[in-house]
Amino acid sequence: MTRAQLSLLAAAGSAAMLAGAFAFQYIGGLAPCQLCLWQRWPHAAAVLIGVLMLALGWRVLAWAGALAALASAAIGAFHVGVEQKWWDGLASCTAGSIEGISTADLLNPDVVVAAPVRCDEIAWALAGISMAGWNVILSLALAAIWVMAARTKA
Template structure:
């Protein structure tokens, strides 16, 4: 497979993952959490990089595409780890049990300011992997495609 086709495949993969995320949100009614949104930006960057890399020769742009795919994979791994309680996520989107010492007014304010969608809840899963987990796995495949495209430059 030539470089151009690999770039189209890699950027198309990011487009498919991004469109899938939007479909889950808008058609499936699954609102994204903060970390879900973080995972979308590198896919958008990979799509733009791919659009330019199709017409501009060289290995630099495919390597940037690989970096974008690796970034969303890393966020996906981090997010999946938060969902599986391997480590804590950002306090702005995960549940905490630290309510000791709060006055009733402070506790009410904390409840009212809590995000609607928590990052540590698994909204959907398939074969034991959440959307974040699947994003990580599939994005790592895209990293390989991007690197192969760079080698064919």
């Protein structure tokens, strides 16, 4: 495969990861926690990097794509550790934070305020692996594709 094809494959993989995350959120009704949201940003960056890679063809962009995928994998690995209670998570998503909710909304009985989404609870798993765990696995695979793209001649 060419560098462009590999870059397109990796960027499409990140786009698919984002599509899956949004499907779980908007179709499946699983609201994301703060760490889930943070895992999405590197994938969005990887999609943008893939578009730039196709337009410009610069090898350094493939390395940037690999770093983006590795960043999402790292956040996901931290999230898995929080879910498994190997270490503490962020105070904003493991202590039932109400950050971002206005006082007026909290005091208004007509406003439905959803319970905070906790990072230390597994909302969904497949084959015993949480969404954060799958993000780690798939992000590492995407990083490998980006590295292959970077190491491919033209």
